[in-house]
Amino acid sequence: MGRRHERREIHVRRPMTSPPSQRDRSQYMGGRPWIDGDRLFSFAIAVVAILFVVLPALAPLTSALDQAGWQEMGDDVGRLASLTGSTALLVAMVEWIGLGPAALIGYVIARSLSRTRRFAKGVCLGMGSIPLVLISGGWLGAIGQDGWWPCDGVERGEPRAWLMVALIHATASLPWSALMIATLLEREPTGPLDAVRALGPRGIQRLALLWSELRAPLVPAALWLAYGVLTEMSVTDLFAVRSLAEEVYTQFESGGGAKGAILSCLPLAALFSLALLWIGCRSGRLMVTSEAFSNRSSRFQSTLVSWIGVVTMAAMTLPLTGLLWQLGLTVGAGGVTTWSARVARHYLVQEISQGRLIAETVWLALLCAAVATTAGFLISWRISQRPGLVPGLLIVAMAWNAAIPSPVLGVSVIDALNHPSAPLGLALLYDSVLPLLWARVARLTPLVCLLFAITFARMPRTSLESLQTLGLSARRQAWLLFVGPWRGTAILAFLLAALLAGGELPIAKLLAPPGLETWSMRLFHLLHTGTGNEQAAFGWAMLITWALMGAATSLVARWWTARAADRKPR
Amino acid sequence: MKTTIPILVSVVLLGCGKGSPEVVVYVALDREFAQPVLDRFTQVTGIVVRAKFDTESTKSVALRELITREASHPRCDVFWNNEVLNTIRLARANLLERHRPADADAYPAESRSADDAWHGLAGRARVLLINVDQMRDTPIPTSFEDLSLPAWRGRVGMAKPLFGTTATHIACLYAERGARNAKKLLERLRDNGLVILSGNKQAAVEVGAGRLAAALTDTDDALAEIRARRRVRIIYLPLSPSRPAPLVIPNTVALIKGCPHPEQGRRLIDFLLSAQTETVLAEGSGAQIPLRTSLRDRFPKEIPPMDDVLGFPFEKAADQWDGAMSDVKSTFAAP
Numbered sequence: 001m002g003r004r005h006e007r008r009e010i011h012v013r014r015p016m017t018s019p020p021s022q023r024d025r026s027q028y029m030g031g032r033p034w035i036d037g038d039r040l041f042s043f044a045i046a047v048v049a050i051l052f053v054v055l056p057a058l059a060p061l062t063s064a065l066d067q068a069g070w071q072e073m074g075d076d077v078g079r080l081a082s083l084t085g086s087t088a089l090l091v092a093m094v095e096w097i098g099l100g101p102a103a104l105i106g107y108v109i110a111r112s113l114s115r116t117r118r119f120a121k122g123v124c125l126g127m128g129s130i131p132l133v134l135i136s137g138g139w140l141g142a143i144g145q146d147g148w149w150p151c152d153g154v155e156r157g158e159p160r161a162w163l164m165v166a167l168i169h170a171t172a173s174l175p176w177s178a179l180m181i182a183t184l185l186e187r188e189p190t191g192p193l194d195a196v197r198a199l200g201p202r203g204i205q206r207l208a209l210l211w212s213e214l215r216a217p218l219v220p221a222a223l224w225l226a227y228g229v230l231t232e233m234s235v236t237d238l239f240a241v242r243s244l245a246e247e248v249y250t251q252f253e254s255g256g257g258a259k260g261a262i263l264s265c266l267p268l269a270a271l272f273s274l275a276l277l278w279i280g281c282r283s284g285r286l287m288v289t290s291e292a293f294s295n296r297s298s299r300f301q302s303t304l305v306s307w308i309g310v311v312t313m314a315a316m317t318l319p320l321t322g323l324l325w326q327l328g329l330t331v332g333a334g335g336v337t338t339w340s341a342r343v344a345r346h347y348l349v350q351e352i353s354q355g356r357l358i359a360e361t362v363w364l365a366l367l368c369a370a371v372a373t374t375a376g377f378l379i380s381w382r383i384s385q386r387p388g389l390v391p392g393l394l395i396v397a398m399a400w401n402a403a404i405p406s407p408v409l410g411v412s413v414i415d416a417l418n419h420p421s422a423p424l425g426l427a428l429l430y431d432s433v434l435p436l437l438w439a440r441v442a443r444l445t446p447l448v449c450l451l452f453a454i455t456f457a458r459m460p461r462t463s464l465e466s467l468q469t470l471g472l473s474a475r476r477q478a479w480l481l482f483v484g485p486w487r488g489t490a491i492l493a494f495l496l497a498a499l500l501a502g503g504e505l506p507i508a509k510l511l512a513p514p515g516l517e518t519w520s521m522r523l524f525h526l527l528h529t530g531t532g533n534e535q536a537a538f539g540w541a542m543l544i545t546w547a548l549m550g551a552a553t554s555l556v557a558r559w560w561t562a563r564a565a566d567r568k569p570r
Numbered sequence: 571m572k573t574t575i576p577i578l579v580s581v582v583l584l585g586c587g588k589g590s591p592e593v594v595v596y597v598a599l600d601r602e603f604a605q606p607v608l609d610r611f612t613q614v615t616g617i618v619v620r621a622k623f624d625t626e627s628t629k630s631v632a633l634r635e636l637i638t639r640e641a642s643h644p645r646c647d648v649f650w651n652n653e654v655l656n657t658i659r660l661a662r663a664n665l666l667e668r669h670r671p672a673d674a675d676a677y678p679a680e681s682r683s684a685d686d687a688w689h690g691l692a693g694r695a696r697v698l699l700i701n702v703d704q705m706r707d708t709p710i711p712t713s714f715e716d717l718s719l720p721a722w723r724g725r726v727g728m729a730k731p732l733f734g735t736t737a738t739h740i741a742c743l744y745a746e747r748g749a750r751n752a753k754k755l756l757e758r759l760r761d762n763g764l765v766i767l768s769g770n771k772q773a774a775v776e777v778g779a780g781r782l783a784a785a786l787t788d789t790d791d792a793l794a795e796i797r798a799r800r801r802v803r804i805i806y807l808p809l810s811p812s813r814p815a816p817l818v819i820p821n822t823v824a825l826i827k828g829c830p831h832p833e834q835g836r837r838l839i840d841f842l843l844s845a846q847t848e849t850v851l852a853e854g855s856g857a858q859i860p861l862r863t864s865l866r867d868r869f870p871k872e873i874p875p876m877d878d879v880l881g882f883p884f885e886k887a888a889d890q891w892d893g894a895m896s897d898v899k900s901t902f903a904a905p
Contacts, residue, residue: 237768238768240767240768250628250732253628254631254732254895255634255638414639418639420642420643426640426642426643430645431645509625512622513620513622513645514594514595514621514622515594515620515622517623521625524625525623525625528768528769528771528772
């Protein structure tokens with residue numbers, strides 16, 4: 001009843017903000033142009049949604065769902081089925097290794113005091129920003145041939161290599177999964193649980209209680225872990241473990257069989273996107289209920305859980321020690337390896353001095369992040385304004401977009417543009433960075449939308465309605481939201497998108513034009529050629545730049561916040 | 571301001587650097603060895619080189635596929651391949667432009683195509699790198715058949731045989747022994763636990779570390795292990811008893827038909843085929859084997875000498891490519 005009343009209110013207010021209808025157009029013809037700003041704004045949002053959500057979501061279907069695709073799949077069904085199985089097994093292994101520590105760390109963070117929680121989240125953000133390819137390099141530096149902890153058989157596709165791949169993916173995803181769990185747990189209603197705790201449950205009861213708290217936040221964390229495995233190919237390639245994402249890339253690059261592999265990916269992607277949609281719906285409800293429990297009565301910290309968290313976080317630094325070890329490694333007489341600070345400094349200075357490579361990677365990452373943040377914001381804003389069939393379909397397309405592996409997206413973009421009869425598409429594909437930008441933004445937009453959706457769910461409805469009652473134009477409303485309540489999310493989304501774009505490999509590998517080499521490509525190449533010192537120095541140069549980028553963004557964010565605070569009426 | 575930003579973005583995205591002369595080159599040779607040569611070319615000629623390198627995991631085949639996909643709208647001017655068969659395949663697809671460099675006659679006739687569609691330079695030999703510590707109780711292998719004996723079970727490695735010089739090696743085996751015999755040999759090696767690694771470098775590293783007793787690899791990767799003072803040794807494994815000479819696979823360069831910068835492309839090819847470039851490649855860490863007869867004294871000293879540097883009929887191996895790769899996929903590509 002209340003909802004119906006709310007709808008009626010919005011309906012009454014709509015004429016103040018919505019563009020003129022066909023019937024009312026005549027009254028605008030005299031004083032205002034036929035295409036007014038709001039109509040143009042809506043059109044721009046539609047174009048953005050089609051470009052970065054709808055077309056990339058359809059591209060894999062149009063490129064692989066044809067007779068040749070089915071034929072390829074039929075010819076190679078046994079191997080592809082086996083690959084699908086091995087990819088699913090790898091996902092399961094990553095979940096098995098990664099979810100436990102992520103849950104514990106997330107739990108500790110969520111139940112810590114405010115200051116500790118902020119610090120721990122910052123650490124998670126920092127650790128999560130390390131690109132996967134760099135983490136792989138670090139692990140190889142630690143356990144590879146010249147590592148300080150060499151292990152046999154990890155680079156040969158043996159069972160131990162499978163375990164290593166799962167461990168690396170789990171480690172790389174750990175900070176983000178922990179952060180997700182912590183953020184969602186913070187919003188869980190803890191009042192009743194605290195009351196139960198006060199009764200002093202022990203043993204199994206306590207575990208059951210923990211499970212009841214963690215169950216919901218574990219689902220998005222599990223999806224994030226699966227996303228890492230399904231989308232990346234650098235780790236599997238380095239450790240000679242076959243997965244569907246790598247198969248798509250390898251088959252496409254060798255000139256055959258990619259359609260069959262793409263088709264094999266689609267069922268997994270469909271499952272993944274359904275899960276995303278389910279979480280989306282569920283988390284929306286969760287956010288609404290959490291508003292009723294904004295005051296937590298108490299927090300508790302378990303020493304054991306804290307220690308497990310600390311130990312797990314320490315394990316994440318293993319790749320960094322590998323990178324440090326490799327940086328100054330020298331092989332002396334008789335093959336004796338020693339570590340030299342002079343050698344480390346020499347290689348580090350040499351790599352940092354490659355300004356062009358740094359500049360190219362950073363400006364591309366920033367450009368991708370800016371476009372993705374803008375696109376994600378506009379789409380989220382439109383969805384938040386008008387729920388209905390079209391936004392619903394858009395959400396489905398976004399979930400599908402986020403689910404398909406990156407190499408599939410890269411291959412599909414090439415297929416979409418590579419038509420001899422369309423010279424513009426060919427020119428764009430071969431002579432510009434636009435396809436690379438397009439595919440990356442299409443990959444990042446759903447993630448940015450997810451962040452904005454969470455912010456939207458946390459925002460009271462009255463804030464949106466008050467903007468509408470002021471009679472502001474749609475553009476003005478969006479802008480006020482962007483610089484106001486959604487500002488923090490915009491900064492976070494920009495930072496996350498820049499880091500993900502900067503460290504991303506499969507799309508860059510497929511779509512970078514000649515003369516352009518990103519850091520992830522260079523590092524991937526160095527990992528293959530085995531030049532340990534250069535590879536480690538490159539990794540550290542990346543880390544330093546990443547840290548500087550993060551610091552610069554947070555400074556800008558602080559300045560922006562301060563500026564906004566100054567403008568507020570006192 | 572409203573129009574300036576889109577214009578600036580368009581300029582940045584589509585047209586930066588169009589003013590200076592440039593050449594686009596696809597390079598399958600490792601960046602570490604090729605980049606200094608390309609930088610030198612820019613220094614000498616003032617022509618900016620836009621290079622696209624490939625990675626170890628999809629070596630040379632990926633760039634060949636890219637050139638094929640771009641055939642209707644080529645953006646690559648020069649293909650610098652680190653092997654020969656994929657260049658021959660491009661020539662057969664009529665995607666290469668004829669060009670005869672001034673220095674062409676300084677190279678043996680078998681290092682280039684008869685119609686000047688491609689030219690070979692500095693090569694690498696395919697070798698078996700063995701770890702001497704692992705050889706104490708095992709006789710040194712002298713043929714591929716030896717590697718399929720029980721004594722070598724699970725102790726021999728090889729890079730992914732679908733790409734790079736390893737794929738070339740397999741196609742040459744097919745040409746030399748016939749498809750049926752070669753396939754049987756591959757199956758025997760697979761059944762004997764042949765370890766497939768992500769690249770030639772990894773194969774050499776595994777032997778250097780003593781985790782594998784032997785691996786098929788290239789001379790440059792083998793030399794890196796020797797120069798790192800690992801206890802390894804190079805052995806030439808003949809393709810068949812009737813052809814004892816080692817297989818030397820040359821780099822090849824070719825001009826792409828309909829390329830956007832043909833003049834600059836020709837100049838780059840001339841530069842790459844100069845004596846100076848072969849000397850740099852031979853004396854660099856890649857230790858490439860010079861093909862010019864006048865540079866035979868620059869033969870890397872760590873590599874065992876060989877009588878016949880270029881004697882293999884690569885055109886014949888190119889005929890076997892499709893069949894060989896199909897067999898390789900079915901034999902080794904299972905996950």
